[in-house]
Amino acid sequence: MHFAFVSGNPALDLAGTVGSRRDGPVDLLAGPADLERWVAECDGLPGRVTAGPADFESALSLREAVYRLALDRVLGRPFDPGSLDTVNAAAAGPVPAVELGDAGVRVTGDITAALCHVARSGIAVLADPGACLKECGRTDCTRIYLDRSRGARRTWCGMEACGNRVKAAAYRARRRAPATAGGHGPGETT
Numbered sequence: 001m002h003f004a005f006v007s008g009n010p011a012l013d014l015a016g017t018v019g020s021r022r023d024g025p026v027d028l029l030a031g032p033a034d035l036e037r038w039v040a041e042c043d044g045l046p047g048r049v050t051a052g053p054a055d056f057e058s059a060l061s062l063r064e065a066v067y068r069l070a071l072d073r074v075l076g077r078p079f080d081p082g083s084l085d086t087v088n089a090a091a092a093g094p095v096p097a098v099e100l101g102d103a104g105v106r107v108t109g110d111i112t113a114a115l116c117h118v119a120r121s122g123i124a125v126l127a128d129p130g131a132c133l134k135e136c137g138r139t140d141c142t143r144i145y146l147d148r149s150r151g152a153r154r155t156w157c158g159m160e161a162c163g164n165r166v167k168a169a170a171y172r173a174r175r176r177a178p179a180t181a182g183g184h185g186p187g188e189t190t
């Protein structure tokens with residue numbers, strides 16, 4: 001399975017490693033090796049970290065806490081206190097080191113530092129009153145993303161993963177029922 005980095009924020013992308021959260025969750029992180037791979041693929045995090053079982057548990061706690069707080073934001077309700085504690089604790093540690101060179105930025109640090117960076121980026125987006133957090137328009141997806149589009153008109157977490165699937169399903173439905181005239185698509189932008 002591929003990880004998707006379409007949420008516009010590392011913490012939201014971590015939360016997005018569980019899909020279909022409401023009906024039959026699909027978890028892309030089965031163990032520490034998956035977490036190491038996720039960190040390596042995520043922009044702004046160290047390219048190589050080693051994660052043990054305890055690190056993995058911390059990452060899952062952070063992930064679920066971020067998801068809960070993001071959902072609280074989407075639903076316009078107060079933050080869950082326990083989830084705040086989890087995210088704040090993860091954000092308290094040292095962050096990865098960054099070094100600028102001709103080849104770009106080199107990021108180094110251990111798994112704790114990587115999760116600290118993730119927690120801090122989660123805090124930054126959750127604290128930003130101007131950040132437009134949305135749940136993906138494809139019902140089964142349940143990914144929460146940051147909509148940075150002009151006028152915040154984005155409907156899907158990603159066009160490839162969700163937008164095209166919804167549009168294809170709508171197209172097939174229209175083909176199956178040609179008698180119901182006048183059915184224009186929702187005309188969504190990405």
Ligand SMILES: [Zn+2]
Binds near residue numbers: 136137138141142156
């Ligand atoms: Zn989606």
